[in-house]
Amino acid sequence: MKKQIILFTLLSFCFGKVRVVTSTTDLADIVKTIGGDRVTVTSIARGNQDPHYVEILPSYMFKVKKADIYFMVGMELDLWAKSIIDGSRNRHIDVVDCSIEIEKMEIPTGTVDARMGDIHRFGNPHYWLDPKNGKRIAKLIAEKLTNAEPKSSDLFRKNLDAFNLQLDKAILDWEKRFVNLQGKKLIYYHNSWPYFSNYFGLETVEFLEPKPGITPSPAKLNHIIQRIKSDDIMVIASESYFSDRVPKFIASKTGVKTVKLAQSVGAMEGADSYIHLFETNLKILSQAFGVEHD
Amino acid sequence: MLQKLVGGLIFSGILFSQTMANPQFSIVGDLVMDQLQKDPNLSSSGIEIAVQGYVNPFARADVYLHKHNDDSPIELEEAVITVERGLPFGFGLRAGKFRPDLGKINKDHVHLFPFIEAPKGISMVLGEEFYAATGLEVNWLTPLPWYSNLSVGYFNSDISSHDHGEDVSDHIDHDHDDVHFDGEQDNEEKQATAFSARWSHFIDLNEVNHFEFGTSYYTDYEKSFGGADFKYKWRPNKYRSLTIQGEMIQFELGDKHEEKTVHPKEVLTAGYLLVNFQFNKAWNVGVMGDYWDFDLADIYSMDPSIFIGFSPAEESAVLRIRIGQVANDHEGHHEKYLKTTAQLIWSLGPHKPHRY
Numbered sequence: 151m152k153k154q155i156i157l158f159t160l161l162s163f164c165f166g167k168v169r170v171v172t173s174t175t176d177l178a179d180i181v182k183t184i185g186g187d188r189v190t191v192t193s194i195a196r197g198n199q200d201p202h203y204v205e206i207l208p209s210y211m212f213k214v215k216k217a218d219i220y221f222m223v224g225m226e227l228d229l230w231a232k233s234i235i236d237g238s239r240n241r242h243i244d245v246v247d248c249s250i251e252i253e254k255m256e257i258p259t260g261t262v263d264a265r266m267g268d269i270h271r272f273g274n275p276h277y278w279l280d281p282k283n284g285k286r287i288a289k290l291i292a293e294k295l296t297n298a299e300p301k302s303s304d305l306f307r308k309n310l311d312a313f314n315l316q317l318d319k320a321i322l323d324w325e326k327r328f329v330n331l332q333g334k335k336l337i338y339y340h341n342s343w344p345y346f347s348n349y350f351g352l353e354t355v356e357f358l359e360p361k362p363g364i365t366p367s368p369a370k371l372n373h374i375i376q377r378i379k380s381d382d383i384m385v386i387a388s389e390s391y392f393s394d395r396v397p398k399f400i401a402s403k404t405g406v407k408t409v410k411l412a413q414s415v416g417a418m419e420g421a422d423s424y425i426h427l428f429e430t431n432l433k434i435l436s437q438a439f440g441v442e443h444d
Numbered sequence: 445m446l447q448k449l450v451g452g453l454i455f456s457g458i459l460f461s462q463t464m465a466n467p468q469f470s471i472v473g474d475l476v477m478d479q480l481q482k483d484p485n486l487s488s489s490g491i492e493i494a495v496q497g498y499v500n501p502f503a504r505a506d507v508y509l510h511k512h513n514d515d516s517p518i519e520l521e522e523a524v525i526t527v528e529r530g531l532p533f534g535f536g537l538r539a540g541k542f543r544p545d546l547g548k549i550n551k552d553h554v555h556l557f558p559f560i561e562a563p564k565g566i567s568m569v570l571g572e573e574f575y576a577a578t579g580l581e582v583n584w585l586t587p588l589p590w591y592s593n594l595s596v597g598y599f600n601s602d603i604s605s606h607d608h609g610e611d612v613s614d615h616i617d618h619d620h621d622d623v624h625f626d627g628e629q630d631n632e633e634k635q636a637t638a639f640s641a642r643w644s645h646f647i648d649l650n651e652v653n654h655f656e657f658g659t660s661y662y663t664d665y666e667k668s669f670g671g672a673d674f675k676y677k678w679r680p681n682k683y684r685s686l687t688i689q690g691e692m693i694q695f696e697l698g699d700k701h702e703e704k705t706v707h708p709k710e711v712l713t714a715g716y717l718l719v720n721f722q723f724n725k726a727w728n729v730g731v732m733g734d735y736w737d738f739d740l741a742d743i744y745s746m747d748p749s750i751f752i753g754f755s756p757a758e759e760s761a762v763l764r765i766r767i768g769q770v771a772n773d774h775e776g777h778h779e780k781y782l783k784t785t786a787q788l789i790w791s792l793g794p795h796k797p798h799r800y
Contacts, residue, residue: 196651200682207654208591208646215534215585236504236528239536239585267757364757365725391682393724 168298171214172221173228174201175415176278177248177287179424181221184292184309188302194234197416200391202268202363204230206237214238218298221291224249225275246294251286252277255344267361276413280345281321284424288313320425324350328432330441335381337374337406339388339397342413350432355383358396366396378404385409385438390417407438467497467505470793472555478785480770488513492521492553494795502530506542508553522576534585538597541578544640545595547660548673548691550574558720558730559751560766560787565714565736569669569695570603577601577638591646602638602664638664652680660693669695683725690717711739720751728753732768743778745771761790 170191172178178193185191194210195201201223214220215238222231224247235245254273262271277283292310296303332351339358347354356377360370377383378400386397386408397408411431412421420430472492478485490512499505508521524542531537543551550570554562562572579599586592644658657674673691692715713736720730729752737744749768755761766785771778 198681203682205679207648208593208656209648209654212585212591212646239529239531239534241502241529241532393683 166299168219168295168302169217170219170221170295171217173204173223173231174278175417176424176427177221177223177291179415180284180288180313181291181295183313183424184288184306185295186305186309188299188305189295194231195228195414197412197414197421198390198418200389201227201414204228206230206233208237210234211237211239214243215240217243219244219246219294221246221248221294223275223278225254225272225277226270227275244294244298246290248287248290249275249277251290252283255348256341265361267359268363269361274341274344276342277345278424279343279413280349281317281324281428282349283345284317285314288317317425320428324428324432328436328441331432331435331439334385334435334439334441335383336385336387336435337378337383339386339392342389343387343411346431352435355381358386358388358400371396371400374400375403378406384440385435387411387435387438389413409434409438411435467495468794470494470496470791470795472553472789472791472795474555474787474789476560476785476787478783480781480783489554490514492555492795494793496795499525500530503527521573534587536583536585538581538583539579541576542581543574543576544579544581544597544599545583545593545642545644545660546570546575546597546640546662547642547671547693548658548675548689555789558728558753558764559718559732559749560764560785563691563714563716563732563734564745564747564771565712565734566691566693566716568712568736569693569714575603579638581640588645590648593642593644595640595642595644597640599638599640601636603662603667636664638662653678667695667697669693683722685720685722687718687720687730689720691715710741713737713739726754726756734768745778745780747771747780760792761788763788 167187168185168189170178170181170185170189172181172191172193174195175193175197178191181189181191192213194213195204211234214234217238217240220231220235220243222228222245235243249272254277257273258269258271262269278287288310292306295306328350333353335353335355337356337358338354341357341359341362343352343354346352356374358366358370358374360367366374384407386400386406388394388397388408388410390410390412392410394408394410400406401408410418411434412418412427415421415424415427417427418430420433421427470493472494474489476487476489478487490510493509493511495507497505504526505524506526507523510519510521512519520541522540522542524538524540527537545551547566547570549557549562549566554573562574567574577599578601579597581595581597583593583595586594640660640662642658642660644656646654646656648654654677655674658672660669660671660673662669671691671693673689675687675689677685677687679685692713695712695714697710697712715736716732716734718730718732720728722728730750732749732751734747734749735745747769749766751764751766751768753765754763764787766783766787768783768785769780770783771780
């Protein structure tokens, strides 16, 4: 009898885990932190991949086929997720939009159409780049994991509390160490950073893309070069998946510093967890601006 | 009646375009310029109207209408309901008029191709706009440890009832007593039902290398074909990819009556091989070899082409250029020409000219 109980326990630990698939590595990292050894988690998009465009591969559908929960970013960032979920033929999967509890930025008013480029109707979807939103995402993930496996609710609650505590500590630390970044002006390649800039007090002056998703034109580059010279802008920051070609060209004309930032967990060396994502980006920016940090 | 239906769809698309529960409404249009033997020609294949949306949490409906750039009426290309997550044991279902899961490219609309024109050999079998029929198709995700899908379909019309760009019978040696292909004749007498089947597999070699392959089979009262296809894709990042894709079909044209073959069969072997390289966000370039061969008639052709694509922003507009050899039968002579084609495709809405 004892042997049977041990075998059952072992089997339930091996095969009874909550199977989770996420759209991005940021969500996957938070799921892993909250779920611990009670979950298996896979991200569809890689960290260094543009989450707007993910080719819909049948192998992704295969990953979702036996999943219990799918966490998506929402706000039309990962529209591709719907086709993957449909193609999986998984009738029982719980599809969770992680943007539901988020205070959204840049919600367009009036008519939204292709003249505005790749604009998102429900607001800027890069909300995970505000650490406070990380706490909101984690709370939602804990709730959904608890629904899927109520018997592990204590573990999920404990891990959520630990995650919040760790993030709160990190936030306090960043606010002290990187205070000198506040008010610094910079140019981004794509508008992925309003939540990040807003939280850490950075001032976004321009984007290299004339409209979201549109390749910079010569006229736009000329305008950027003039703006850098007139406003004494020191840094151009781009997502890790963009080519260096355009920022380097502008740097050759103006002397501006160009850096790449990690837009997601795993995008760059050092950004190997949700908390380290911010740490990595803040260090890169403080070095680029030449401000002190410990 | 169809025009009223289209009008209603367009009106409702516009009316509900700002609501959350609307179907997605798209239009794809094009302009084609081609030059064959110093005769430049401007044309358009008209517009394709796509209305797509969820019927309920488990089923989707897709309607595609095509208005050719002439006096012909609006054509219903597809109107299909797809049940993807509503059935147990990994089963899916498509019902209505649609393009069966048959070969690698039959399911794709022409504007999704990087190479402008459908491969001639394949279109001799499936029709210039490929095979779409009214019927039912059951799909099953098999319990193999990789993505493996088996599709079986039953349809009310066969491949000969569709527009074939160049009729296969044009190429057959009619003096050969043993060879018979009756094209459109005796249509009323025929039981124009057809079965199709396809088994496809998709394997991740690693994060950036993928390989898929499949086998297909089709049969109706008279004709049958079997085919095999493969696609290899290397995609290290968003804007860079290499695709190698090929497909081969062996098509038995012979008559069948009472389920018995009564004439020796003419066999058409058709296929293509393409290599497409996307080297940055906007540009791609590729080569394609298009092959077909009638066994008894002893006619074959191998036509190479190169193609270039440019999509300036978000793939809502794509410019393509193709330079390739085409085979023409002119006054009994089988001649080959160089043809240059340029195509501008634009789209409104989520149904794009090219799919990522």
